[in-house]
Amino acid sequence: MKTDSAGAVLHRDNDGSSIIRFLIAELKPKGKILTPFNIISLPIMLLGLILIVIRFWKGLGAVTNLTQEVPWGLWIGFDVVTGVAFAGGAYVLTFMVYILNMKQYHSVVRITVLNGFLAYLFYAGALLLDLGRPWNVINPIIGNSFGTSSVLFLVAWHFLLYMIAQLIEFSPAVAEWLGAKRARRILSGMTVAAVIFGITLSTLHQSGLGALYLMAKEKIHPLWYNEFIPILFFVSSIFAGLSMVIFEGTISHRVFFDQISEKHHAEHNRIVKGLSRICAVAMFAYFFLQVLVFVHGKNGQYLDSAMGYWYLAEMLGFVLLPMVLFFYSYRRGNISLIRIAAILTMLGVIINRLNVTVIGFRWDAAVRYVPTWMELVVTLAVIFTEIWVFRWVVNRMPVLRESPAWAKEEQ
Amino acid sequence: MKIQRRTFLKVAGVSGVALAAGTRLGGARTPAEKTEFFGILYDSTRCAGCQTCETSCAEANSLPAPTETITAGVVRKTDEKHRTVVNAFSAESGEVYLKKQCMHCNEPACTAACLTQAMYKTKEGPVIWRADKCMGCRYCMVSCPFDSPKFEYHSSNPKIEKCNMCYPRLQEGKVPACVENCPAEALTYGPRRELIAEARKRMAENPGQYIDHIYGEHEAGGTSFLYLAGVDFAEVGLKTSLQSKPYPELTKGFLYSVPAIFVLWPAMLLGMREATKDKNTEEDENR
Numbered sequence: 249m250k251t252d253s254a255g256a257v258l259h260r261d262n263d264g265s266s267i268i269r270f271l272i273a274e275l276k277p278k279g280k281i282l283t284p285f286n287i288i289s290l291p292i293m294l295l296g297l298i299l300i301v302i303r304f305w306k307g308l309g310a311v312t313n314l315t316q317e318v319p320w321g322l323w324i325g326f327d328v329v330t331g332v333a334f335a336g337g338a339y340v341l342t343f344m345v346y347i348l349n350m351k352q353y354h355s356v357v358r359i360t361v362l363n364g365f366l367a368y369l370f371y372a373g374a375l376l377l378d379l380g381r382p383w384n385v386i387n388p389i390i391g392n393s394f395g396t397s398s399v400l401f402l403v404a405w406h407f408l409l410y411m412i413a414q415l416i417e418f419s420p421a422v423a424e425w426l427g428a429k430r431a432r433r434i435l436s437g438m439t440v441a442a443v444i445f446g447i448t449l450s451t452l453h454q455s456g457l458g459a460l461y462l463m464a465k466e467k468i469h470p471l472w473y474n475e476f477i478p479i480l481f482f483v484s485s486i487f488a489g490l491s492m493v494i495f496e497g498t499i500s501h502r503v504f505f506d507q508i509s510e511k512h513h514a515e516h517n518r519i520v521k522g523l524s525r526i527c528a529v530a531m532f533a534y535f536f537l538q539v540l541v542f543v544h545g546k547n548g549q550y551l552d553s554a555m556g557y558w559y560l561a562e563m564l565g566f567v568l569l570p571m572v573l574f575f576y577s578y579r580r581g582n583i584s585l586i587r588i589a590a591i592l593t594m595l596g597v598i599i600n601r602l603n604v605t606v607i608g609f610r611w612d613a614a615v616r617y618v619p620t621w622m623e624l625v626v627t628l629a630v631i632f633t634e635i636w637v638f639r640w641v642v643n644r645m646p647v648l649r650e651s652p653a654w655a656k657e658e659q
Numbered sequence: 660m661k662i663q664r665r666t667f668l669k670v671a672g673v674s675g676v677a678l679a680a681g682t683r684l685g686g687a688r689t690p691a692e693k694t695e696f697f698g699i700l701y702d703s704t705r706c707a708g709c710q711t712c713e714t715s716c717a718e719a720n721s722l723p724a725p726t727e728t729i730t731a732g733v734v735r736k737t738d739e740k741h742r743t744v745v746n747a748f749s750a751e752s753g754e755v756y757l758k759k760q761c762m763h764c765n766e767p768a769c770t771a772a773c774l775t776q777a778m779y780k781t782k783e784g785p786v787i788w789r790a791d792k793c794m795g796c797r798y799c800m801v802s803c804p805f806d807s808p809k810f811e812y813h814s815s816n817p818k819i820e821k822c823n824m825c826y827p828r829l830q831e832g833k834v835p836a837c838v839e840n841c842p843a844e845a846l847t848y849g850p851r852r853e854l855i856a857e858a859r860k861r862m863a864e865n866p867g868q869y870i871d872h873i874y875g876e877h878e879a880g881g882t883s884f885l886y887l888a889g890v891d892f893a894e895v896g897l898k899t900s901l902q903s904k905p906y907p908e909l910t911k912g913f914l915y916s917v918p919a920i921f922v923l924w925p926a927m928l929l930g931m932r933e934a935t936k937d938k939n940t941e942e943d944e945n946r
Contacts (some may be wrong), residue, residue: 309812316738316809319797347928380795380810380817393792394776399910400798402917434845440932448924454915459913461770463802463906466898478913494695642784 262427289632296629318617325605331371336489338364339450406453413446469608528574566596696784698883705845708756713836719836760805760822763883767903769799786825880905
């Protein structure tokens with residue numbers, strides 16, 4: 249058990265005392281308050297909050313640069329479409345651990361599911377900011393207004409159901425934290441069902457996010473529009489999610505160093521190497537698909553233009569290069585190089601999603617959509633809030649550290 | 660048809676509907692051949708560019724009266740305050756006018772995109788917007804090939820604005836305001852089938868006056884608003900590169916795959932789990 253300088257126990261689960269008293273004690277902030285991260289993130293979060301108030305008071309036009317031709321901007325293209333791709337690590341890892349029984353990855357499942365759940369909560373939550381009439385958001389869920397022929401209807405339902413599935417997958421950690429032994433037994437019995445349901449949902453809505461843009465046939469640059477967008481979005485969510493796991497693991501292992509046991513520290517490099525190999529294979533499949541789409545679409549004619557060079561930069565610099573790096577560094581066992589490859593891959597996924605949703609959308613318009621600084625601040629505020637909640641949970645619940653002894657005995 | 664589907668939706672459980680999102684796609688749209696849609700035929704060669712349609716449209720729909728006048732070569736667009744605009748173009752034969760508004764597609768992209776049925780294709784033909792259902796996601800705007808729906812970005816209670824073919828007036832037995840007030844009789848309201856016949860008749864009776872194309876007959880799967888013109892439609896600001904299949908067809912394949920994946924995936928995943936299990940892992944289940 250770790251203790252801070254004052255001698256108080258830092259990370260401890262409830263051991264039988266009243267849950268309410270325990271919760272009140274846990275609500276207090278832990279650790280230092282004036283860290284560089286807090287000093288940077290707090291003002292941005294406050295500013296973001298003010299901007300959100302203005303947005304609901306004066307309308308979307310007061311803070312965004314959205315136009316009648318480009319109705320979806322940064323908040324959808326980055327927060328929702330890109331954020332959800334990065335949350336894909338949760339379904340890939342639960343697939344590996346619970347379906348393929350690759351137990352060696354078990355120690356990173358909880359943190360990834362938590363990361364995925366919070367990503368959905370906040371980035372799908374950011375969708376509410378973008379809705380003009382958010383009080384009607386309940387219409388596709390209850391009532392008699394089901395637009396069943398809409399891809400967005402499917403995506404909305406899947407977001408909701410997948411968040412529930414992820415909450416069930418994560419719930420044993422909450423039960424261990426609260427010392428609720430009976431609840432833990434019931435909840436962990438539901439894990440496999442939630443995983444199977446969750447993977448099915450993820451397959452459909454990761455691709456569904458791409459299918460949203462299928463009807464915008466003439467509006468998206470031909471280098472990025474094709475009928476295979478759903479498949480490309482699905483395949484790229486595999487390595488987007490896993491790169492996020494590698495990246496997040498790198499940071500977590502520094503920030504939450506004292507929570508991780510010796511055993512897991514030693515294991516981590518092996519996990520990173522394994523993930524890098526999977527990334528490389530998934531990226532190879534993705535690159536191959538992209539080449540097929542390029543050749544079949546006879547897209548060579550578009551290459552000699554600004555958008556064409558941008559497309560080449562994306563495909564060669566942010567797909568092919570990190571793929572080769574993943575292969576090479578896996579063979580060499582070079583962890584730092586794997587991390588660089590993961591960061592390049594993540595940049596590539598951001599670029600790809602933005603190319604479909606923002607940069608290549610209405611690329612021919614006389615007035616291009618460029619997000620305002622306010623849209624950026626709100627996006628950053630959403631990300632920072634997510635990190636705050638993530639940190640709060642990791643500092644309290646058994647996510648990175650070992651489960652309490654009683655929970656282990658039960659297994 | 661509509662009522663049956665609605666009762667069916669109520670009977671089917673909430674989750675069942677969600678899971679089988681794509682299965683009733685065929686039922687969600689009425690086949691164009693069997694329904695008599697009404698529409699408007701706009702004859703650009705008769706239009707004098709007087710903007711009466713703009714003024715009467717604004718009046719009928721309680722929008723601010725238009726103040727801009729027409730200048731040849733300046734392309735104005737419909738927006739949240741103007742459901743229709745007329746533009747002037749300089750052609751060899753002189754100034755040519757062209758009215759723009761929602762096209763009221765037979766199988767609209769916007770209604771297929773709408774997840775709350777706020778965008779709705781009425782059985783009479785007009786595509787209307789219903790405020791009590793809309794959540795303001797603007798997916799209709801992303802999907803519409805004609806960029807018809809417009810959004811009030813500077814309102815805390817924003818509406819989607821677009822031509823609704825004066826649907827409330829139609830229900831009172833009147834014709835759309837622009838049709839009623841057009842002094843040049845450039846606009847005709849009637850059953851779409853008869854409008855196409857009328858357009859063909861005009862083309863046959865006035866050789867050389869029209870180009871051989873009724874815009875809207877096949878564009879985007881056919882629209883209720885039809886155009887006749889004396890010059891190429893691309894010259895007067897209409898999109899000529901649109902596909903002739905209805906736009907909802909583009910997402911059909913994806914939506915049809917949904918029920919299949921929902922049945923196959925769980926079975927396959929369970930099978931894989933059983934197949935990769937070995938004696939050792941069975942002991943520490945739930946780890």
